[in-house]
Amino acid sequence: MPKSFSSFATWGLAAAAAGALLVGCSSEAKMPKDKVADTVAEKLAAQTGQPKPDVTCPEDLVGKVGTSMRCKLTASDGSSLGVTVKVTSVDGDKINYDIKADQ
Template sequence: MPKSPASLAARGLAAAAAAALLVGCTSEAKLPKDEVADTVAEKLAAQTGQPKPDVTCPEDLVGKVGTSLRCKLTASDGTSLGVTVKVTSVDGNKISYDIKADETTS
């Protein structure tokens, strides 16, 4: 018995929806950019003994080892530094990373 065009279209849409759900389930862990910025600011303040600087990051940190993100630190005196955040390990949704501030202001 031949299938109607509507039946074939419905099956195609169902298959596409199922594929989209599978892709969504395999997405990488991410840390929101505001959370990364806040953690970076806290760690740098603790290391330097200075007040917590203003740190902004342009995007979320993707949980893939080796991925890096460039953030911007603005100190209370108005000077700014670049800060590199680099993913060192990922365990489920837990992302560990190193922080390195540039040596010179920009």
């Protein structure tokens, strides 16, 4: 199935616009990978008006400034792209991070 440029553009713009997300995590300042993926997917769906994409992340997000990981977004049409999640700050048990989809 060909990848839809409009899907990539929509998700890419939404991810760039998502900015910092403030989300709760454990007292160890670590967020489970499934929660990161779900939060990213919900934010992108809300911003684009598109169905919630399938987002998977390889590991838990460690609450250390500068830490980043690559997640994979799969849109409803089957197209996929990478999403970078990067920790920008940590406040107690809150991890603040930016998301950015590949172009």
